[in-house]
Amino acid sequence: MTMQNIGIDKISRRDFLGKGLVFGAGVRGLAAGYAAVPDVFAKAVYSAKSAGVTNDRVLVMIQLGGGNDGLQTVIPIGDAKYRDLRPTLGKEADAALAIDKDHGLHQNLKGIKSLYDQGKVAIVEGVGYPTPSFSHFDSIRVWETGDPTRRQQDGWLGKTIAKNYDSAGHPLVGCATGTTSTPGMLRDLQATLTVINDQASFKFQGNGDNVDRVMGTLYTGTPGIYGALFDTAMSTVRDTVAQLKTSAAKYVPKASYSDNQKLVFSSKNQLAAALQLAAELIVTGTGVKVLHVTLGGFDTHYTEQTRHADLMTYLDAAVSAFHQDLTAYGMADRVLIATWSEFGRRPVENASGGTDHGTAAPVFLIGDPVKGGLYGQGPNLAKLDPSQNVGFNVDFRSVYQEILSGHLGLDGQDVLGASFDAIPFMRAAGS
């Protein structure tokens, strides 16, 4: 299956009615979604937007890809059922970092525990959605679009950008670092966003300035169904290259970032490098509002204990360095870090020392503007559903709602399609 469909046809169709088609595709082609995007479309939508930056807050989403095991992350140390259900994994309860008599963080989350003790970490327990999907791709799409009915194509953060921020000339309003493709959460053809896998190589090779200019010409008015997509991508590249030239010169990391984490399976994503670049973009005033980074490897069907423990160490070290860096630059009060994962894992351990796909799990919200503590309600292990999974206690959109309204100062309704009861994990501005 492809989770990768970008809603080109939708946008282009809407925009194109009355403007005709390329290739003589005719009405049949239109019906089939083969409308083309006009050459001027890409730029026009950006300039049509009004300036809408309402505050100086920044959001950093960290995707824990594969389905992070919530019960191994926020461990119900006071619940005997947990140890019963997990003969191997349950031993982690003994080493957990207790935050109260019922909850302990995984022993490798030492940095995050320290931030929790400073009141800078909110943990929302039991976050999920109705009729959960156990498919990675389906559930990822639900979280990305904010739509459990799986009808939406655009990402909730892409929509947030498109609806609220004038991004003309500001390619970094939405940005994914440490990856090559646009994350689904940021996806929206009307949002400018850039993707930077590796900063050092994000420039034109050869006689760079000339290549830059020539590509600007070559990717102008490109016909065809992908024309606007290519032209927009190239114009974003050129803006980003220019932006990075100045930001790199202004930034020296004030924390120690390392991707030398030993993992059972090597990581596809360099989380620390991605967060370091995120820090650079934030502290050098590039206008970045929404960042997305990913750490994969959480699909622990097999030998989970070591694999998960190593990932916890990796996550903890990268997040701690990032927070320390922002603090040293005096920017920590502006930045919210939020984790997300497509689902948690089944409470009962399987015979491979792992766990299969599950449902609700905790979400972490980290940063100085956060009102620390526990929110929501943890899993009831004594009362599993017929699929042997836990029910959900908090709709994930209630978390999104607070991110939008409590952090970014936006009305979430146009993004989420409805108003949700926000979980009040953000401090009021100025408090």
Next chain:
Amino acid sequence: MDEPTRTAAKPRHRLSRRTVVIGAGAAAGGLAVLRVLGLHTVGPDPRALLDPTSAPVVNTKDWVSPLDAPAAQVAQLLRRATFGMTKAQYETALTEGFQKTLDRLIETPVATPKDLAGADAASQAKPINVTALQSWWLDQILASPSPFAERMTYFWHGHFTSDFRKVTTQAPYIYWQNLTWRKNALGSFRDLLYQVTVDPGMLRYLDLGQSTGKAPNENYSRELMELFTMGVGTFSEDDVRAGAKALAGWREPLTQPMVDYLIARAQQNGRPAPKNLVADSTKTGVFEPARAYRGSVTYLGVTKQWDTNMVLDRIMQQDSVAPYITTKVLREFVMQDPPADYVNRIAAAWKKSGYDIKTLMRDVFTSPEFLQPVAYRSLVKSPTELMVHIARALEAPQLSKTIAQSGAGMGQALFDPPEVGGWPSNASWVSSNNVLTRVNFVVTTLGGMQKLPAFGNAHQTHIDGIVSEPTAQLLNSAADDPTRWLILLASPEFQLK
């Protein structure tokens, strides 16, 4: 199916005044092109046209489909069925014509690559080098006498995914998997599915090799239905659980070098050698009845005691399989959003053929839709397709290692798909990062080449001579062949297949 006529097409977004001004800048850009590669080549006249014996590139404003012409038809076939072409391959196909070329591509017996040195003996002591593995496959892609089989091997690699990270390079499994996919690439889908299920790399990647009747692991059971055959929403969670039980009992095979390593490690640690540790003679999974599930389960509506073949047979009886696979094939080879009647027609014929892959692919390439205007430039080349086509256009098969090392930056390191769902497709290949890395690959490749083939009519050969206004202006104003190659290979036209 009434084909939309080209004559009905009106030029659409005629260049606006603003675009023309930018276009005029294109000419100036063209002058600057002289040194874009840092090669310091200076042409005799910066405004010189292409090869003086050929006509200047004509801008077509819109990319009007040329697919009613035989040359464009074979070019589209070569771009989509073989990772693009050399000038010689293009000319051969042009002489043969579409039908003969298609017959040759489909019927050429699958050529087996030469062994990758050391891969069969891979162990924890001597792992496979990933770049060497990737280059080995790219060498085969670039030079194989059965290029369509390579293209299908690549398709199955993105469908029946595994990655070297989880499979590891400390066993021959990931290498064997490539050989197995190739061997079965054009046969029966049902046979392929069995080989996939018992493939050692797959046993490890989706944990079936760990699954037992007593404690079934659901990973493979789920993806077998959701991603490999039927599609999401066509089965229940109970089917996932029942399938996990029904499929349990396989383990990964051990090679002699793997056994030797385990014994040596035990000795090193002062432990006795593990008992009953012997190498297996097979290169596929080993079924151990003692680890299987005893008893009957209800799977996809049937209650009985199952074995692996019965499970696969039951899946192949589902109506969802043919449309699901057909949709994916059409999206890869014809168009992003194939209409339902098109999918159903091809799927029905495929099912009738007993799921013969050659039949499916022949039907796809000979379907009228393949050459209709809506199919023209409707697909985005993957990084591998792009780079291999570049290497062919530049007659540079020595680029295999460079291609292997450049894929990751564009989002496609072979043997390392981003997720079990496989590679992105079409629009999702296009991000700012990937557009930049694609251009940079062209720049550094051209900059690193000692000798370039003459440009000649390369824009005709590779992109049918159908170019946008800026592409035409830049090509016409380029002063030398390196610059022309840069414009062609970095153009939006060349990114599409």
